[in-house]
Amino acid sequence: MKSPAFEYIRAESVAGAMSAYAAAGDDVVYLAGGHSVVPSLALRLQAPALMIDLSEIAALSGISFQDGWLRIGAMTRHVQAINDPLIAAQAPLFAAAAPFVAHPAIRNRGTLGGSLAHADPASEFPAAAVAMRVELEIASPKGTRRVPADEFFLDIYETAIEPGEILLAIHVPSPVAGQVIGFDEIVRRQGDYAMVGAAVQAVAKDGVLEDISIALFSVGNRPTRAVAAQAALMGRVIDDASIADAKAALGDDLDPPDDLQFPATMRLHLARVLLGRILANLEAVA
Structure with missing residues (x-):
């Protein structure tokens, strides 16, 4: 199937892009890396009158x-998250998540901002953003604002970005002493969407957790913060007992979808297995 006809504009500024959007009405789509927009056009899930290229x-x-804060422009490519030394040092969960995203051809063109704005609940970068407590800088005709990641992702493919607004940048707070991270996912084949995945950021002093931030993906309509699992770990050392308590607490955090191919009980089981695996790896370095 081919996409319907549309007009195309390559914007030269954020203000120019928003002005073109406003002039055309709501029948407009912004183009970043294109790996979400182009397939939806081909399937005619979207049929805009105008496409505005932000590249x-x-x-x-x-x-x-x-x-x-590390400021990462929204048009930063996935591959840069793997190769850029500033991202590796200041936003390590983005660097850890990037190799899990699809395949090299997609990582070469896909953008961090596009992934976050698309808000696919099975995507790696939104969960990493929640775990790192990033802030998303959004431009509107009235100015700019920064939205914490926990408030940015609202529902499946829905964010705090209003129609016509543009995601400018991702702001990542600087790591602190004793900070460690873990990222992993369970997939059928490399490059597939994850059956379940998790991003973890922790701060330990003398082996005791002073802070823990856990976000899971492919377990609901948006990246899910594991509040109960975090509470089960705070103020404790990472050991068999605390890991077991955190895994048990996921039952209070998650209400995964149920389907014939992948029942909710299996998804919850895999989430517990995965969290245990990540925490066990952190135990060696915390």
Whole structure:
């Protein structure tokens, strides 16, 4: 199937893109890396009158360290999350998640901002963003605002971005002493969507957890913060007992979808297995 006809504009600025969007009404789609938009056009899940290409807007590019936060432009490619030394040092969960995303051809073109704005609940980067407690910088005709990741992802393919607004950048708080991370997923084949995945960021002092941030994906309509599992671990060392308590607590955190191919009980079981695996690996370094 081919996409329907549409007009195409390559925007030169954020203001110009938003102005073009407003002039055309709501029948518009922004284009970043294209790996979500183009397939939906081909399947005619979207049929916009106008496509606005954001790829040449300089304000959406660049990686820099500012005032204790790493600023990652929304047009940063997935492959840069693997190769950029600033991301490796200051946003390690993005670097850890990137190799799990699809295949090299997609990582070469897909963008971090596009992945976060698309908000696929089976995607790796949204969960990493929640675990790192990033803030998302959004531009609107009225100005810009920063939204914490926990408030950014609202539902399946739904975020705090309003129609016509543009995700400018991802702001990642600087790591602190004693911080460790873990990321993993369970898939049928490399490159497939995960059956379940998890991103974990923790801070330990003398082996005792002073902070723990856990986000799971492919377990609901958005990346899911494991509040009960976090509470089960806070103030404790990572050992067999605390890991067992955290795994048990996931029953209070998760209400995964149920289907004939993958029952909810199996998804919850795999989430517990995966969290236990990640925490066991952290035990060696915390």
